[in-house]
Amino acid sequence: MYFEFGVVGINDGTTVTIVPSQPVAFDGQNYTTGQAFSVGLDRFETLQVQTDEDLTGSKITASQPVAVLSGNMFAVCLPAGVPQVGSGDHLVEMIPPVDTWGKEFVTVPLTKRTAGDLFRVVAARDNTQVDITNENTKTLNAGEFWEIDVPSDEYRHVTSSEPVLLVQYSKSSDADNTLTDPFMMVIPPVAQFETEYTFSTVDLISDLSEPTHHINLVIRSANKAGLRLDGQPLPSDTIWHDVRESDYAAAQLDISAGTHTVGHLSPIVTIGLFSYGFVRPESYGYPGGLRLARIAALCSTTAPVPADRVDNDCDGRVDEELLNGIDDDGDGLIDEDLAIGNCADNRDQYRACLVQQCRNLVP
Incomplete structure (x- = not known):
């Protein structure tokens, strides 16, 4: 049984810093629990860390976006x-x-x-x-x-x-x-x-x-x-x-x-x-799928853009309002984080548009 994680570079010149939750060996060097080490990755380059102790809780940060995969060789x-x-x-x-x-x-x-x-x-x-x-x-x-x-x-x-x-x-x-x-x-x-x-x-x-x-x-x-x-x-x-x-x-x-x-x-x-x-x-x-909105990051309110997958009102939710003059999500705000763009350009026609396209509203 080997615990492992891998990191994939997306951009050239990316620095990946790893703080392992267990002692690990990497590239001929031994690192203790909590001892940070850094690795350089270019686009499509990868690294893998593997040990016989559970690596859950290891911290991985990067100077540019990366992909991280985690698991076990034989769990x-x-x-x-x-x-x-x-x-x-x-x-x-x-x-x-x-x-x-x-x-x-x-x-x-x-x-x-x-x-x-x-x-x-x-x-x-x-x-x-x-x-x-x-x-x-x-x-x-x-x-x-x-x-x-x-x-x-x-x-x-x-x-x-x-x-x-x-x-x-x-x-x-x-x-x-x-x-x-x-x-x-x-x-x-x-x-x-x-x-x-x-x-x-x-x-x-x-x-x-x-x-x-x-x-x-x-x-x-x-x-x-x-x-x-x-x-x-x-x-x-x-x-x-x-x-x-x-x-x-x-x-x-x-x-x-x-x-x-x-x-x-x-x-x-x-x-x-x-x-x-x-x-x-x-x-x-x-x-089956999921949004990857940055709901846990520092947030500043922004103007609502329909279906932008951004938390415009900083309430930890994304695209939860219809452009209908109603507080759909019950947070005291109206039309502040809009769900779709194909009906939202004309408020007067919005209801008719939704009835036709979504079939869930009664005229």
Whole structure:
């Protein structure tokens, strides 16, 4: 089992500074926990750091934008304190920049599994208070993480005082005798949910006779009726679960192999979507998409530009208003952070435009 992360350069002359959370060796040099070192990268150059100790909480900064991928060469994924033996797999996910982390999340169990899922909350700032349904409050400092084992019948609400990263792990087959390997999936904060998604299932080649594909959906309970899967209302037998201590609901759906779309009739209703699948003995999982708005960065109010994916009013949300003279998001401001541009050029015609294009408003 090797813990690892990689960094990809996008621009020439980029300086990457790494502060590892464990002792590491890199380019013939040994570095202790917390000892910073820097590496130069040009466009499309890469570096990799690997060790046999958990590198969660390592800090990576760069003089110019870079891509960061993190994971494990062969992870087993069982709860802490349990011997990490059994089925395993290579895990890797691209890690969103800290400026895009959030303060509110919803966790949804993975269908077919019965022994629960593992979640990790990672803090970027000191004195971050984290609250999770059915758990005692915990305070994390920068680089610290909290791992919890959530039963397969529980839907949790996660909030924090400072932006955090949340990751979900599908457990090894030994947890519940499900013949499938683990996977790792970044869970976007609700503030980074999108209004529509186009996504594809992944071909699972180990056993072509028995692949299954699934999605988890998260949405505010009041907005469920406007959801569309491949242009049609959700199946009538869809089971919704209210998420305690929140106004969100979540559902698990089985889907066919191939490309699908999920969206809402309203241009300001956002949805969380997670796509995953199982086959003997493989699996996959990934968020169907997410915004990467800089909701955790220092913010200054800006003039609203429709669909600019900028937090114009510095409330931690993006493009949440219609140009209709109404306070759609309930923050006391009107038309301050607009969702779409194709109807917003003419206020007098805006309502008619939405009725025609979005079909969700009554004249």
